Amino acid sequence: MVFAAPNEALARAEKVLGAAPPPLHASVAHQVIGIWQRDFGDTRLALDHLRRARDLAAGADSADREADVLATLGVALVHAGRTRDGLAAFERGVRRGMGHTRARVLYRRAYVWWVLGRHGEALEDVRRAIPVLRQADDTIWTARALTLRATVHLALGAVDRADADFTAAEALWDTTGQEHDKADAVESRGLAAFRSGDIPAALKLLDEAEVRYAALGTPTFVLNIRRCEVLMAAGLASEALAEADAAIAVLDRIGGQSTRKAELLLVAARAAQSAGDAQTAIARAAVAVRLFAAQRRTWYETHARLVLIEARVATGRASGRLVGEAAAVAEKLASFGAPAAPEASLLAGRIALSLDWTADAERHLSVAARSRHNGPPLARMTGWAAQALRARAAGSTRGVLEACRRGLDVLDDHRMTLGASELRARATAQGAELAALAQKASLASGGPRRLLVWSERWRATVLAAPPTRPPADPALLGDLTAFRVIAARAESARMEGRPVAALEREQRRLEREVRSRTLHMRGEAPGGGDRFDVGRLLAALGDDVRLVELAVLDGRVQVLLCGQGRVRRFEGGLLAEAEREAAHVQAGLRRLAHPGAEARLPLVEAAGRRLEELLFGPAAAQLGSGPVVVVPPARLHMVPWALLPALRDRVLSVSPSASSWLRARWTAPPPGGRHVLVRGPGLASGGAEVPPLAQGYGSGRGAGGDGRPVVLEGDGARVPRVLRELDGAALAHIAAHGTFRADSPLFSSLRMADGPLIVHDFERLDRSPYRIILSCCDTARFASVGADELLGLVTALLPLGTAGVVACSAPVNDAAVVPLMLALHKGLGAGLSLAEALRDARAALPGDAVHQATGWAFSAFGAA
Known part of the structure; x- marks a missing residue:
């Protein structure tokens, strides 16, 4: 009962002790209380009760x-960090027990061997226990033993054996009422899904297990550890670090198991390292190493040392000593049969290369490269990274490019199993090293075409295929509706000065629910989409259009100028300097949005000239006189490109990649030509452009059907109706307050009458509008994630059928937006593209600072 209904078992055990029971019954009661405290409470109290139970027995x-009590006590002692005493208790327990009881003791000792990372001993003990438990028809303990054996197999990378044992255990659990063990079985299946590379299934199963544990009121420290591992593999390292640190705080507060604290510190260190926080990784890993050493857990101690070395290298501490330490860790992990051994060999080889120890590097990298053909995707990625580094050390450009191609193909296939665009984008970080190696090899070989191909290979890949459409899940739809209602109530409360803390908590809870359900989606499209073809791009550009792709190698901007049938390379400035200058420009535009800041206009224009020199270098003089398409890296998404002198009077469009520009160019408009005009609440201008636009289109200027646009405003601008009308429209103009969420970009929103219209809502469209104009602030802001990906409203629209978007990357003066929008639509009515119409609209604005800054803040994305 202590696992099926732990709190009830605790109460009944205390009741037994209150009735002055005989020693045998008292022993059982104290053991139950000890188990409860061991697993769910204070380890010190657990030991007190278990020693009393032993003495009474x-x-x-x-x-x-x-x-039986000695086995329970042995587990508690090991979890308290007293490994020698715990193993001694087991030795006595095995000697004292007979038959069925001894099998249960052996099972628990096998569990302890697993906790200690001694997997051979664990498999031997559980092998001896299972036949006896089966013969005794002990369903519960047989299922536990099968689950444990499966877990050990997973630790050793034997996924198929683990699956067989998990399946057999689950069939047995279905015949019992052991709810805690059933939850553990679901959690274990989540771990198996993760080890086989199925991240959406792993997240779904772990979330289900958490719900089951919550119903029992039991802590979830092992679940926390496993979910952190999955989150890291999904590119959500910062979330994994936050979850691990929170679990450590809870464990410290209740005086919980020392073994679990060490494991949580290890996973926190790995998460910090993945998130780029090397100092935090060093601090967590160093404590974990000490705890594991004291607990005699060599398997885990070795893994913690691996993270510690990785973090030290990340701080620039490469040395011959670290090569030796990494090599020793790799050798020890290999002796354990640990799947992380190739990672350690890769690390040793990478450090050796940085010291020009080529012979040592080759020895370690050749070992790591063996993993490239087998195992889960990220293990094969490690092998291909090692192979690429071997080829680079040998001076083989062809070998580097082949290894990078093969490795990124593995990651492409893995990435497309993910249904959520957020996970697809973040997963690209795993390929950043391979993409960078290929770009450097391409640059060294001197071919700008090759550099362009590799710049495109791992840029904006999330746009290569539409995201998996969210299922018609009533729970998800209900959460979205509830989120919208709560968010609207919270916004109203803030505006009226009422308390919002409770509403904000509920909003965050609903956001977690929506996001969680979205992350569970599996991908539907195999592979990584069409391969980029330079010839195809140059043919589409013709003689007049220039495409400028900005690549970044070793911190410096490389300018690839495409057009007139050729690709030329120029060198720009340092990326860090360009980012700082872009931030200054953004600050200047924010000030110019308010009247009275005219004196800052020359300063902003001067910053634009400096930014152009850093970004384009000599290429700025080679742009010709025709249209220009700019393809910036993700870290330069905030640049207002129309401010740059060489682009100011151009037909200018921006695209996340050359590939996405080509797809947008060949996207056909939908039949019918329906126009939709939306005016949301709370705008300073009141969306003043919408009525004249409605009148203009209503007089026959381009609308479909009867010539009149669909106008949604007031109570009519509610999210369900807006989405229904936007689906498949030829043109949508949305005048609504925009909010960018840097912390959760897919909750960036446009305010409608019934609450926020978020990116997750747009992903439910069968086809987003062919052209979209977003006339308010912050609609073209993005979060840079993964290798070179952008998450935000505009990038959500482009894979869904939108060929062109006009949006704003900075705060603007709402009143000044109105004439810009009217002029923009005038150009569209005359048959111009979005980029052409926006160029003419800027030129038609008054020459004062406010209007000029407003024009610069808007960009045309795509190719419509």
Whole structure:
């Protein structure tokens, strides 16, 4: 009962002790309380009760009872960090127990061997226990033993064996009422899904297990550890670090298991390292190493040392000593049969290369490269990274490019199993090293075409295929509706000065629910989409259009100028300097949005000239006189490109990649030509452009059907109706307050009458509008994630059928937006593209600072 209904078992055990029971019964009651405290509470109290249970069992002269308690005590001692005492208790328990009882003791010792990372001993003990438990028809303990054996197999990378044992265990659990063990079985299946590379299934199963544990009121420290591992593999390292640190705080507060604290510190260190926080990784890993060493857990101690070395290298501490330490860790992990051994060999080889120790590097990298053909995707990625580094050390450009191609193909296939665009984008970080190696090899070989191909290979890949459409899940739809209602109530409360803390908590809870359900989606499209073809791009550009792709190698901007049938390379400035200048420009535009800041206009224009020199270098003089398409890296998404002198009077469009520009160019408009005009609440201008636009289109200027646009405003601008009308429209103009969420970009929103219209809503469209104009602030802001990906409203629209978007990357003066929008639509009505119409609209604005800054803040994305 202590696992099926732990709190009820605790209460009944305390009731038994309150009735002055005989020693045998008292021993059982103290053991139950000890188990509860061991797993869900204070380890110190657990040891007190279990020692009392042991003494009472000895006094009752029951060898089997004493053996059973000794096994429970042994587990508690090991979890308290007293490994020698715990193993001694097991030795006595095995000697005292007979038959069925001894099998249960062996199972628990196998569990302890697993906790200690001694997997051979664990498999031997569980092998001895299972036949006896089966013969005794002990369903519960047989299922536990099968689950444990599966877990050990997973630790050793034997996924198929683990699956067989998990399946057999689950069939047995279905015949019992052991709810805690059933939850553990679901959690274990989540771990198996993760080890096989199925991240969406792993997240779904772990979330289900958490719900089951919550119903029992039991802590979830092992679940926390496993979910952190999955989050890191999904590119959500910062979330994994936050979850691990929170679990450590809870464990410290209740005086919980020392072994679990060490494991949580290890996973926190790995998460910090993945998130780029090397100092935090060093601090967490160093404590974990000490705890594991004290607990005699060599398997885990070795893994913690690996993270510690990785973090030290990340701080620039490469040395011959670290090569030796990494090599020793790799050798020890290989002796354990640990799947992380190739990662350690890769690290040793990478450090050796940085020291020009080529012979040592080759030795370690050749070992790591063996993993490239087998195992889960990220393990094969490690192998291909090692192979690429071997080729670079040997001076083989062809070998580097082949290894990078093969490795990124593995990651492409893995990435497309993910249904959520957020996970697809973040997963690209795993390929950043391979993409960078290929770009450097391409640059060294001197071919700008090759550099362009590799710049495109791992840029904006999330746009290569539409995201998996969210299922028609009533729970998800209900959460979205509830989120919208709560968010609207919270916004109203803030505006009226009422308390919002409770509403904000509920909003965050609903956001977690929506996001969680979205992350569970599996991908539907195999592979990584069409391969980029330079010839195809140059043919589409013709003689007049220039495409400028900005690549970044070793911190410096490389300018790839495409057009007139050729690709030329120029060198720009340092990326860090360009980012700082872009931030200054953004600050200047924010000030110019308010009247009275005219004196800052020359300063902003001067910053634009400096930014152009850093970004384009000599290429700025080679742009010709025709249209220009700019393809910036993700870290330069905030640049207002129309401010740059060489682009100011151009037909200018921006695209996340050359590939996405080509797809947008060949996207056909939908039949019918329906126009939709939306005016949301709370705008300073009141969306003043919408009525004249409605009148203009209503007089026959380009609308479909009867010539009149669909106008949604007031109570009519509610999210369900807006989405229904936007689906498949030829043109949508949305005048609504925009909010960018840097912390969760897919919750960036446009305010409608019933609450926010978020990116997750747009992903439910069968086809987003062919052209979209977003006339308010912050609609073209993005979060840079993964290798070179952008998450935000505009990038959500482009894979869904939108060929062109006009949006704003900075705060603007709402009143000044109105004439810009009217002029823009005038150009569209005359048959111009979005980029052409926006160029003419800027030129038609008054020459004062406010209007000029407003024009610069808007960009045309795509190719419509």
